Amino acid sequence: MAPRVLVSDKLSKTAVQIFAGGGVEVDYMPDLGKDKDKLLEVIGQYDGLAIRSATKVTEKLIQAATRLKVVGRAGIGVDNVDIPAASRKGIIVMNTPFGNSITTAEHAIALMFAVARQLPAADASTQAGKWEKNRFMGVEITGKTLGIIGCGNIGAIVAARGVGLKMRVIAFDPFLSADRAAHLGIEKVELHDLFKRSDFITLHTPMTDKTKGIIDKAAIARMKDGVRIVNCARGGLIVEADLAEAIKSGKVAGAGVDVFEVEPATDSPLFGLDNVVCTPHLGAATSEAQENVALQVAEQMSDYLIRGAVANAINMPSITAEEAPILTPFVQLAECLGAFAGQVTEEAITSVEITYDGSVAAMNTRALTSAALAGLIKSQVSDVNMVSAPIMAKERGIQLTESRRDRSGVFDSYIKLTVVTEKQTRSVAGTVFSDGKPRFIQIKGINLDAEVGRHMVYTTNNDAPGIIGLLGTVFGKAGVNIANFQLGRDRPGGNAIALLYVDSPVPEDVLDAVRAHKEIASAKPLRFDVADVAG
């Protein structure tokens, strides 16, 4: 069945063509994002949801989205998506991090000019036949100091434009390196310094707990008199009432505002003030940017839904379309190792160590680790996948270590998973054979070579004669067919294990008959719900 995607915001129709061309069924309802109740009603029918900023992907919507696998944001900011809730539900959230950045940077520059020369008010006055040449005295931009808060993709483009306009550009961004600042020809400064020195301030950070209200009354008090402020990032970065107050008092000479605390903004303390230029969240609104983001989000979502490739996900490591087929057998192996460890571990897990040995070490091990964690946690929580597993492991306080090493044994590559609980440490290792199927090659340090089947039984016992006969007889009597039987031991007469791949689940009373034997320490039924296992 073809995956189904809902487009609930106004995306370029290019997205529809890409989805349809890629084998994805698509419903284009650009106004649905504004109708919360209707969206809640229909969301259960879709595997993908393509949005801009109008659709709010709340926890409630996510709970109702029983089939949803991916949310694609045709744009940059994902503050309208409850990412932790999506991650917990195993839903990938992806954006298009570059598609509208030039356009948004240009809008910031446009607002800076509009505020410097009071263009909207001058336009209105002129068209009203007033010719108020003396009223609209502006300021020059050349030689002025432009303070950029948040110098990522958009901030850096604004910086380059500012330098081109002969401004002195300074930036505050904790993640801006000195090298990058030098390369951009700008000065990296602290926030208080930026406030003190800037003639123009422009905001380009995401909306986070740290950036919310970064421009408030106290911040404004530290700024130069007559500063002009531009916000093309997110409304909540500025406390609108504080800015309005400062404009009325003349402390701030003007503001260019594209984004608002509440959107759509039908009312704001900034409306009607002299030299405040407002636009209705138009930062990304050019035909070029909208083509870019629509095309990109549709390609990314189709690639994920059809081929399992992951690009630009906020809550999952990337997997390219080329990488996906090579990685898939190892993803399955990692999940089987996790599932084995999860099913034989009954106590709370304190830490997990994953070792990648040989050629697998050069692969996308973040994705493989997520798969191993998903397998591990699946024995306790059925609704977990590679997206939600890392967050669930973290919530459970599981410490994670990952190590890689060059080929150290007979296998071209293998993965070893060690799970530590308060009582014991357990390890299981596996590889992928040339048939692409996962194999267990070591359990508790005991070597074996076991095909992974959907239904399996794992026993631990003393190495003594008669165990094969016992299992064969008990299972045979119960009508359970053994497809494959693997044994291993640490030394003659020592600890032994058996791993049986059976054609059907083994009833508990049959296992009890096995457990009753004096040489058997434990007998566990196992299940592996992974695509490429046998059975």
Ligand SMILES: NC(=O)C1=CN([C@@H]2O[C@H](COP(=O)(O)OP(=O)(O)OC[C@H]3O[C@@H](n4cnc5c(N)ncnc54)[C@H](O)[C@@H]3O)[C@@H](O)[C@H]2O)C=CC1
């Ligand atoms: N008005 C509009 O239509 C549009 C608005 N945006 C907004 O612009 C924002 C920035 O976009 P990009 O530059 O592409 O993102 P980005 O992720 O490339 O850059 C954001 C920068 O902010 C910095 N940052 C984070 N926390 C900070 C803090 N507390 N103080 C200072 N800097 C901090 C980061 O280190 C990063 O360098 C987006 O998050 C989005 O909200 C984006 C596109 C269109």
Ligand SMILES: O=C(O)C(=O)COP(=O)(O)O
């Ligand atoms: O990409 C972003 O972060 C934006 O803010 C653009 O928003 P929009 O897609 O125009 O609703």
